[in-house]
Amino acid sequence: MSVRALRVLGGTAILLFLVVAFTPAVNLLSFWLMPSRSDTESAEAIVVLGAGGVTPQGALSRTSLHGTIDGVLLYRKGAAPLVVFSGSPDGARDEATVRADLARECGLPPSAILTSSLARTTREEAVRIQSLLSSRGIRKVILVADGPGMFRAVRTFERLGFVVVPQPSSGALDLGGGAEDRLNLLRQVVSEFAARAYYRLAGFL
Amino acid sequence: MDQVFLLLVAGATSAGGLLLGAWGLGIPRARLRGGILRALELAGASAVFFLVNLVVGISVILAVRTFTSHFLSAYLLNDVALVVLSAIQGIVFECWRRS
Numbered sequence: 001m002s003v004r005a006l007r008v009l010g011g012t013a014i015l016l017f018l019v020v021a022f023t024p025a026v027n028l029l030s031f032w033l034m035p036s037r038s039d040t041e042s043a044e045a046i047v048v049l050g051a052g053g054v055t056p057q058g059a060l061s062r063t064s065l066h067g068t069i070d071g072v073l074l075y076r077k078g079a080a081p082l083v084v085f086s087g088s089p090d091g092a093r094d095e096a097t098v099r100a101d102l103a104r105e106c107g108l109p110p111s112a113i114l115t116s117s118l119a120r121t122t123r124e125e126a127v128r129i130q131s132l133l134s135s136r137g138i139r140k141v142i143l144v145a146d147g148p149g150m151f152r153a154v155r156t157f158e159r160l161g162f163v164v165v166p167q168p169s170s171g172a173l174d175l176g177g178g179a180e181d182r183l184n185l186l187r188q189v190v191s192e193f194a195a196r197a198y199y200r201l202a203g204f205l
Numbered sequence: 206m207d208q209v210f211l212l213l214v215a216g217a218t219s220a221g222g223l224l225l226g227a228w229g230l231g232i233p234r235a236r237l238r239g240g241i242l243r244a245l246e247l248a249g250a251s252a253v254f255f256l257v258n259l260v261v262g263i264s265v266i267l268a269v270r271t272f273t274s275h276f277l278s279a280y281l282l283n284d285v286a287l288v289v290l291s292a293i294q295g296i297v298f299e300c301w302r303r304s
Binding site: 003011022179198 | 207245247248250251285
């Protein structure tokens with residue numbers, strides 16, 4: 001690679017860093033990637049996708065806790081009579097089980113809670129939840145997921161025959177946050193673009 | 206406000222470095238442009254290593270998923286340490302090339 005090309009690439013990388021860290025550009029991009037949120041529509045089940053797993057101490061990660069609370073609140077509002085908690089099997093404890101325990105502590109009846117623990121990707125989550133819900137004749141679900149991954153999750157579930165009401169954990173446009181928050185958000189957005197490309201190639205979307 | 210503060214701190218120390226270099230150490234100001242271009246080359250080399258690290262990482266993850274029964278999460282690559290490692294690789298490689 002020529003010295004000139006390296007300079008151009010380096011300048012572009014530094015400019016990108018400055019724009020991402022010190023302007024709300026990535027906040028806007030992330031918001032644009034998310035489907036709009038519907039707070040009024042009901043469904044047959046609420047599906048809370050895995051998000052962030054469990055810390056080494058056995059507690060839910062911040063994003064996982066956020067999604068769990070969203071699922072509990074939706075149930076309590078009467079949005080659906082059933083909640084499915086999904087989660088990664090990796091970690092100190094099983095994420096879906098920890099979420100279900102918390103939901104029971106919040107007053108949800110055990111009969112209204114299902115768990116799906118073995119999936120490691122969004123696609124696997126969709127397949128396992130489909131087998132869990134199809135026996136109950138459930139097709140319409142409220143999908144709770146965090147961040148820019150919501151669009152891919154919605155399309156993956158729709159591809160398997162679900163009618164999906166998206167419920168992003170953070171539905172409002174937030175232009176705030178420090179430079180580090182925005183750089184973390186950029187990581188999520190870039191990961192999501194890569195995941196979307198992979199899902200399209202694999203025929204999951 | 207947080208970001209403005211960071212920029213102000215970095216701006217102030219950059220100005221301090223400029224003064225120290227020009228007056229304290231006697232570095233000719235005309236060499237500043239060359240220094241900036243050199244820094245861009247180092248940043249460019251680091252960016253190249255970062256992209257190559259991502260491509261290699263994703264390829265390894267997909268290969269492991271495809272050809273073995275093990276599962277590697279793509280989120281393994283979603284780590285800020287990869288940026289720092291790539292910067293080190295780029296700086297070392299460029300210094301080696303120029304030495």
